[in-house]
Amino acid sequence: MCMRVLQLFGLAFLASVLRAEHENMNYLMTSPQSPVVEIGTNFTATCVITNTTEVTADDLYWNLSRTTLPHELYTKINTSALNVTVPILGETAEWLFCTSKKDSPYVTLNKSRFLHGILLRKASHPERPENLSCIALQDGDRISQTFRCKWEVAGRQNADIPTTYTLMVRMQIKEEIFNASTTENNAEVSMTFPNHMALEVWVQAHNLLGTVESEHLKVENANFFVKTNPPLNVQLIPEEIFPTSLLIQWNPPIASVYVKLKYQIRFCPHGSQNWSYVPLSDTDQHTHSFRLQNLQPYTVYVIQVSCKHIEKDHGYWSDWSRNATMRTPESLPEKPSLWRTTADGVNGQEVLVICKDSILTNGRLISFGMRIQDSHNGNWENETIPVNGSSSDPRPDQREVTLLKRISLAEKQVVKVCLVARNSLGPSPETCLAFSAKPLGRGLVEDLGVWPQQGQLFVKWKLILDRSLTEYVIEWVSGEQINWQRVNKFTSLTAIKGPLEPFVCYRVSVYPLYYTRIGKPASTEAFLEQGAPLQGPSINQSSTGYDHAELVWDAIPMHQRRGFITNYTIFYKSDKHIHVITVPPNSTSYTLKSLLGDTKYDVWIRASTIRGSKNSSSHSFTTLKYAPGKVEGIVVGVSLGFLFLVLMAILLCIYKKDVIEQNFWPQVPNPGKSTIGNWSPDNPLRAETPREDCLSGMNVRVEGVRDVKQGLEDDKTSLSLKKDKYLSEEHSSGIGGSSCMSSPRQSVSSSDEDPEMPDNTANTVQYSVVVGPSDYKGQTPVFSRSESTQPLLDSEENPDMLGSGGSRHFQRYPRQSSLSETNQETHFKQLEMEQQDFCSIKEDTEWTLASDTQSANAEPGSASSYMPQRGGYRPQ
Numbered sequence: 001m002c003m004r005v006l007q008l009f010g011l012a013f014l015a016s017v018l019r020a021e022h023e024n025m026n027y028l029m030t031s032p033q034s035p036v037v038e039i040g041t042n043f044t045a046t047c048v049i050t051n052t053t054e055v056t057a058d059d060l061y062w063n064l065s066r067t068t069l070p071h072e073l074y075t076k077i078n079t080s081a082l083n084v085t086v087p088i089l090g091e092t093a094e095w096l097f098c099t100s101k102k103d104s105p106y107v108t109l110n111k112s113r114f115l116h117g118i119l120l121r122k123a124s125h126p127e128r129p130e131n132l133s134c135i136a137l138q139d140g141d142r143i144s145q146t147f148r149c150k151w152e153v154a155g156r157q158n159a160d161i162p163t164t165y166t167l168m169v170r171m172q173i174k175e176e177i178f179n180a181s182t183t184e185n186n187a188e189v190s191m192t193f194p195n196h197m198a199l200e201v202w203v204q205a206h207n208l209l210g211t212v213e214s215e216h217l218k219v220e221n222a223n224f225f226v227k228t229n230p231p232l233n234v235q236l237i238p239e240e241i242f243p244t245s246l247l248i249q250w251n252p253p254i255a256s257v258y259v260k261l262k263y264q265i266r267f268c269p270h271g272s273q274n275w276s277y278v279p280l281s282d283t284d285q286h287t288h289s290f291r292l293q294n295l296q297p298y299t300v301y302v303i304q305v306s307c308k309h310i311e312k313d314h315g316y317w318s319d320w321s322r323n324a325t326m327r328t329p330e331s332l333p334e335k336p337s338l339w340r341t342t343a344d345g346v347n348g349q350e351v352l353v354i355c356k357d358s359i360l361t362n363g364r365l366i367s368f369g370m371r372i373q374d375s376h377n378g379n380w381e382n383e384t385i386p387v388n389g390s391s392s393d394p395r396p397d398q399r400e401v402t403l404l405k406r407i408s409l410a411e412k413q414v415v416k417v418c419l420v421a422r423n424s425l426g427p428s429p430e431t432c433l434a435f436s437a438k439p440l441g442r443g444l445v446e447d448l449g450v451w452p453q454q455g456q457l458f459v460k461w462k463l464i465l466d467r468s469l470t471e472y473v474i475e476w477v478s479g480e481q482i483n484w485q486r487v488n489k490f491t492s493l494t495a496i497k498g499p500l501e502p503f504v505c506y507r508v509s510v511y512p513l514y515y516t517r518i519g520k521p522a523s524t525e526a527f528l529e530q531g532a533p534l535q536g537p538s539i540n541q542s543s544t545g546y547d548h549a550e551l552v553w554d555a556i557p558m559h560q561r562r563g564f565i566t567n568y569t570i571f572y573k574s575d576k577h578i579h580v581i582t583v584p585p586n587s588t589s590y591t592l593k594s595l596l597g598d599t600k601y602d603v604w605i606r607a608s609t610i611r612g613s614k615n616s617s618s619h620s621f622t623t624l625k626y627a628p629g630k631v632e633g634i635v636v637g638v639s640l641g642f643l644f645l646v647l648m649a650i651l652l653c654i655y656k657k658d659v660i661e662q663n664f665w666p667q668v669p670n671p672g673k674s675t676i677g678n679w680s681p682d683n684p685l686r687a688e689t690p691r692e693d694c695l696s697g698m699n700v701r702v703e704g705v706r707d708v709k710q711g712l713e714d715d716k717t718s719l720s721l722k723k724d725k726y727l728s729e730e731h732s733s734g735i736g737g738s739s740c741m742s743s744p745r746q747s748v749s750s751s752d753e754d755p756e757m758p759d760n761t762a763n764t765v766q767y768s769v770v771v772g773p774s775d776y777k778g779q780t781p782v783f784s785r786s787e788s789t790q791p792l793l794d795s796e797e798n799p800d801m802l803g804s805g806g807s808r809h810f811q812r813y814p815r816q817s818s819l820s821e822t823n824q825e826t827h828f829k830q831l832e833m834e835q836q837d838f839c840s841i842k843e844d845t846e847w848t849l850a851s852d853t854q855s856a857n858a859e860p861g862s863a864s865s866y867m868p869q870r871g872g873y874r875p876q
Contacts, residue, residue, distance in 0.1 A: 196222065
């Protein structure tokens with residue numbers, strides 16, 4: 001019963017599972033599934049409709065990485081199958097989906113059942129490994145059992161689908177194959193190394209897209225892959241009888257029964273990195289010693305030895321042995337290198353005789369023997385200069401240069417110096433050199449050129465065709481360091497052999513030598529290597545003007561230039577505008593023009609070489625507010641304008657003098673020119689015709705005047721002064737003014753004097769005033785006189801001067817003789833009418849003159865005082 005229940009339960013569960021699977025069944029199926037596709041090829045996929053008629057092949061479409069593929073890539077197989085062909089690009093895996101585009105309720109509700117995809121895994125077909133190489137190292141006294149190989153991987157590598165490499169090693173005699181697999185580019189196998197046996201080696205590359213093999217490496221002798229240890233116990237043995245050679249001995253690193261070896265030797269002086277190699281043809285035999293020749297005596301050498309399998313072009317060279325050092329034996333010194341240089345600040349009148357310590361001394365120098373000959377007396381002076389390592393050296397940083405002697409050439413034409421070097425074995429050959437204040441003026445060195453190439457400085461010049469030429473001396477100087485070398489007379493191109501530093505300027509000179517005399521050199525400057533300057537120019541001053549500024553800067557020190565200056569670039573700016581000017585490299589000053597006045601400028605200078613540039617520090621200056629002379633010009637212009645105005649004013653005043661005088665300075669009668677002092681009733685003055693501009697329409701009336709006789713010879717008829725006597729001056733007393741132009745006028749007393757009154761006319765000045773006629777506004781003419789004790793003026797004491805000095809102020813009336821009183825009044829009225837054309841009376845003027853009744857009784861010297869007022873004068 002229980003069994004029956006279990007069976008029924010199992011059938012029910014199976015039915016439910018099958019129903020669930022049917023309900024979850026996908027209506028679309030794609031093929032192939034999870035393929036590995038090759039990059040750069042085309043891939044074709046198929047989508048099939050199953051278990052539904054809801055959609056057809058026309059309702060399907062393909063998506064690749066969420067991108068709908070165009071219909072041109074589709075191929076319809078039938079109503080239920082659709083193909084697509086896509087190119088495989090890139091290395092990243094992608095999904096290719098097939099789905100339906102039909103928009104029906106059923107498809108929408110079961111959208112996941114109408115979608116199916118393929119994962120495209122991409123890879124490249126494996127390519128053939130290249131440059132296979134293998135090696136077997138020495139282990140102890142035999143070859144190691146580890147056989148290592150490496151190769152170069154070709155083609156693309158994909159981490160998702162890796163390529164496996166298998167190293168294959170086969171011994172041809174035993175037909176035994178050893179292998180090792182890896183995904184790297186190297187592998188190793190373990191085996192007993194088959195010395196002197198044939199060996200074949202290759203590599204297989206395999207991935208899901210295929211398999212490929214490298215080139216097979218076949219050798220007849222497995223020692224082809226051997227690399228031994230370096231030779232052991234390398235020894236150097238010097239021999240006194242052979243000062244230029246060393247005997248080298250060593251032990252082989254492995255027995256010849258396993259590997260038969262050949263050797264390689266290299267050597268160099270101690271401290272040098274320029275190795276010299278012994279030709280392989282001299283050491284290709286199985287030997288344990290070698291004699292190294294053509295070395296320099298008394299020189300320490302470093303020697304190394306290497307070895308490899310003796311077969312030609314087979315095997316690997318071992319590492320170099322440890323350094324073996326030894327000094328060669330001492331020998332006689334060779335000819336010393338004698339040269340000279342000029343003492344600083346002596347203008348070539350003193351030379352320093354120097355000698356360079358070189359590797360050709362062949363031993364430790366003990367002393368120098370020097371002979372000096374003066375051209376004046378021809379005598380030789382011998383001198384021995386000891387060498388103890390502490391001799392004075394003008395350039396201590398150059399240990400190979402020794403100062404021998406200072407020689408003055410001030411009073412000598414030519415000085416000849418001969419030098420030998422001595423060591424423990426004896427003296428060297430003698431070398432001689434002649435010095436003079438001026439170089440020998442024979443053939444000159446031409447077309448000198450110096451340039452760097454491959455870490456060296458090469459020097460080239462044009463050969464001098466002269467039979468007396470013996471050699472050339474190439475000298476290079478940097479600061480206080482000097483060095484030189486000699487070449488034969490047939491050399492026109494050579495490299496400087498000596499220590500040179502980059503970024504240092506060297507002055508290279510080529511001297512021709514004529515036996516012992518030094519010719520005139522050719523010189524130039526050069527750098528082994530150039531760089532950017534370490535600092536910019538230093539601007540030390542600037543002279544500014546209104547629209548210009550002169551900049552002056554110091555050249556960069558030679559040790560900080562690090563190259564040839566190609567140009568200087570001047571930058572200057574005001575506000576935000578930057579101006580740029582380029583000047584030649586030999587310039588140390590420049591004038592900036594077209595600047596703005598009263599403006600601040602910032603300026604800096606850039607120095608450039610072919611390798612870079614460096615800016616100076618910024619320098620500021622401000623232009624002047626006014627140009628030089630501008631203020632002076634303004635002042636001078638204003639002054640000249642003011643002077644011109646003053647001159648014009650003066651000329652105008654001169655030209656309009658009368659008008660100005662009439663307006664500002666009315667003419668006042670001058671008492672100093674009065675002639676009243678010479679008048680008396682008994683001796684009246686001769687009547688003078690008044691000036692036409694001195695009468696202002698006034699009638700002169702004289703009352704009670706006694707007859708006066710004229711004292712002149714030509715005036716015979718006395719003029720009765722009872723009436724109508726007139727004066728020659730309009731203003732009688734010099735006090736007050738007139739209504740016309742001011743002019744002095746003479747006056748005559750109108751009353752008889754007391755006969756008993758003393759006559760004091762000689763000491764007094766008589767003043768009189770005459771007023772208008774009786775019909776002028778009802779006034780009665782009044783004659784008033786006063787006498788004063790005031791001293792007479794010069795013109796009054798000397799009436800003769802009036803004709804000349806006073807003629808400017810008045811004119812005499814024409815002389816009248818025996819005129820009746822009526823005729824005189826008529827004549828004067830006629831004169832008044834004539835004067836109206838010259839003088840206009842702007843307002844009626846009343847002249848009132850009251851006679852001072854006390855004047856007759858006044859004390860002598862007293863005078864009437866008058867105050868001017870409108871209408872006349874009134875006494876005060």
